[in-house]
Amino acid sequence: MATPDQLDELEAQIDRWAVGACATHEELVDVQRGEEEGRRWYLRLKGEEKQTFSVWFKLNQRTLYYETFVAPAPHHDPVKLYVYLMRRNMSIYGAAFGVGEEDALFLSGRLPVEQITDIELDRILGTLWEETERCFRAVLRLGFGVGEKGK
Numbered sequence: 001m002a003t004p005d006q007l008d009e010l011e012a013q014i015d016r017w018a019v020g021a022c023a024t025h026e027e028l029v030d031v032q033r034g035e036e037e038g039r040r041w042y043l044r045l046k047g048e049e050k051q052t053f054s055v056w057f058k059l060n061q062r063t064l065y066y067e068t069f070v071a072p073a074p075h076h077d078p079v080k081l082y083v084y085l086m087r088r089n090m091s092i093y094g095a096a097f098g099v100g101e102e103d104a105l106f107l108s109g110r111l112p113v114e115q116i117t118d119i120e121l122d123r124i125l126g127t128l129w130e131e132t133e134r135c136f137r138a139v140l141r142l143g144f145g146v147g148e149k150g151k
Helices: 004-024 078-089 118-144
Strands: 028-033 040-046 052-059 063-071 096-099 105-112
Touching: 004 028, 004 040, 004 052, 004 118, 040 118, 052 118, 063 118, 078 096, 078 118, 105 118
Parallel strands: none
Antiparallel strands: 028 040, 040 052, 052 063, 063 105, 096 105
């Protein structure tokens, strides 16, 4: 478990990384800090399949939690979509698709605080961006019937 001083150092490290990442990664268009009392970051990304989306980081005493919203609750063929996403989970490093509040679809993961480095933060951001981009059309097709013939 990280001490308050260690958390302060990690918070400063993530802040520095975020500034640098905004300058070097064209997909990352904005970084905002969350509530004053929390150690949270909101990273705004531009995609190709999904035009824009956000990644949330939350630094806790033991882990850095991260997630992105993928889509609302599917209504077209949820079982096929869930099977598709569970199969995708088999090949994703450090993140997994899941169902959150109101049955919305998220991609999330956790990293132990001892493993937080700029390289790991880049990997996390890249993984969430790549997986969201790779699956977004299939999510629309399977979960919402978008792109099917006659629709």
